[in-house]
Amino acid sequence: MTTATGFIDAHCHLADPRLDPVREGLIKRAADCGITHFLQGGVDPADWARQRRLEHTGVWRAFGLHPWFVAENTAQTCADALAQLRHELGDAVALGELGLDFGPRCKAESRERQRHYFRAQLELAQAAGKPLVLHVVRAHGETLQLLRAVAPRWRGLVHAFSGSREVAADYIRLGLHVSLGPALLRPGFRKVKEAVSHIPRDHLVVESDAPDGPPLEENCTFNEPTVILRVAEVIAANHGVTATEVLTSSRDNLLRAFAPA
Numbered sequence: 001m002t003t004a005t006g007f008i009d010a011h012c013h014l015a016d017p018r019l020d021p022v023r024e025g026l027i028k029r030a031a032d033c034g035i036t037h038f039l040q041g042g043v044d045p046a047d048w049a050r051q052r053r054l055e056h057t058g059v060w061r062a063f064g065l066h067p068w069f070v071a072e073n074t075a076q077t078c079a080d081a082l083a084q085l086r087h088e089l090g091d092a093v094a095l096g097e098l099g100l101d102f103g104p105r106c107k108a109e110s111r112e113r114q115r116h117y118f119r120a121q122l123e124l125a126q127a128a129g130k131p132l133v134l135h136v137v138r139a140h141g142e143t144l145q146l147l148r149a150v151a152p153r154w155r156g157l158v159h160a161f162s163g164s165r166e167v168a169a170d171y172i173r174l175g176l177h178v179s180l181g182p183a184l185l186r187p188g189f190r191k192v193k194e195a196v197s198h199i200p201r202d203h204l205v206v207e208s209d210a211p212d213g214p215p216l217e218e219n220c221t222f223n224e225p226t227v228i229l230r231v232a233e234v235i236a237a238n239h240g241v242t243a244t245e246v247l248t249s250s251r252d253n254l255l256r257a258f259a260p261a
């Protein structure tokens with residue numbers, strides 16, 4: 001892992017094929033704003049292969065089995081993918097995305113399988129000494145329980161956090177960082193907007209989740225990393241500091257959490 005000097009987007013999917021026609025321009029626009037590094041969220045084996053093909057030096061790879069992948073595939077496919085993850089994880093900075101998604105996107109019948117592969121990946125992360133990129137939707141209680149059952153301390157982040165200040169504090173007690181993204185710029189998301197000023201900046205990082213999430217501009221079909229500047233402005237206003245200070249502390253936190261153990 002190279003040492004970052006610019007700002008870091010704490011979570012995005014630069015290998016997403018939707019970005020193929022626009023990736024170069026998007027990375028250039030990010031660089032023009034001082035964003036030089038991008039921590040990925042890994043989804044499935046096909047995505048890990050695409051991440052390997054990205055040539056940009058600022059890409060920090062993360063390989064994991066996303067809860068959506070686990071929910072949508074058979075137990076056999078998941079078992080094969082886990083075996084492959086065991087084999088390939090050494091080439092990634094982090095294990096993720098992993099977690100639980102009990103939202104409407106995933107069938108309730110998939111929950112048991114999600115729990116199984118979440119736990120298996122937590123054990124793998126412990127054995128390999130890798131930090132986590134967590135994806136958690138409507139399942140914070142169970143996620144926290146499983147994390148505590150496997151180990152008392154963790155490194156990594158909870159991506160696109162939209163929970164309350166109490167839940168944020170629970171993750172932080174385990175050593176994790178809370179990653180805030182474009183939800184802060186959209187209507188709704190009351191809980192996390194109320195939580196922002198209570199999340200200590202030494203455990204707060206900033207992400208775009210690009211290209212996911214509804215775009216903020218009407219003439220755009222996806223979201224891009226430069227959106228972290230606007231997310232940082234909202235956090236800055238809540239903490240009485242500048243956006244640059246937020247981006248700088250986010251970068252320093254990510255370097256600490258994701259540097260090899």
Ligand SMILES: [Zn+2]
Nearest residue numbers: 011041097209
């Ligand atoms: Zn993601």
